[in-house]
Amino acid sequence: MAEYPAWDQDEARSIVAGFAHLEGAALPILHALQATFGYVDPKAVALISDALNLSRAEVHGTISFYHDFKTAPQPARVVKLCRAEACQALGCEALVDHLERDYGITVDGHAGAVAVETVYCLGNCALGPSALIDGELVGRIDADRLAELCHGAHA
Template sequence: MAAAAAFDAQLARDIVDRRKSVPGALLPILHDLQTAFGYVDDAAIPILAESLNLSKAEVLGVVSFYHDFRRAPAHGRVLRLCRAESCQALGCEDLVAHLAERHGLAPDAQADSRGLRIESVYCLGNCALSPAALIDGEPVGRLDRDALDRLVAGADRGPV
């Protein structure tokens, strides 16, 4: 995950202009904006809408539908825990309970004092290694309580 940079409207326009003629350009442009800034700033919504001849509501609908897009900079580290069927079958809900009981962490709440935020996602496409997660965008598979404890303990030490 890229570090968040201050939003720059001209850079956002340059990013949009590079890809606006590509069929289905909205998703690639959103990914490029997220890579450049660490999030998709609300000020980019009208730029995208105008450039791609979409309504602001259409653009915002795509941004809010996909979990990968942030609308604000992430502060600290992010653990995205898969809670889809395969991960459920192999114990992810036990891991969610363990996070709450042992570490006082709840999915989709504010970051804790270490700066760790837990986000629920519904399929990371890593089902062969369920239960699966991403820590700052890096895949982690076959999670158990011990591995999860190590991830939480490492949250204040920077990227794993």
């Protein structure tokens, strides 16, 4: 689980300036901000807009279009649970039910130090159900292992 520094407007301005010369710089800037701080603070919209001569709506639209850009600090653990057809056939929906019923963890929401998000295909279909836990692919995940990983974030 990564630890990120608090949002720093001066550091963000420096990151924006470092990529502003690139053609199509918006995505590299957004990725760099998220890699540095763990999210893209809404204050970055004005910085990027000014640096790239884009409207704030264009910058905001880019951030909101891509699901992986976050606009607030994220929980300590992020679980991306595959809910595509192959993983459904192998029981992922029972995992979702188990988390919600037994642990009060809702998918596509977060509870305390864990966020569980739906994704559609992690490319690990033969080993489903699959999850991406803090960026690490886990195949054949079962309810106990998933609960352990989610519960471990609460500690």
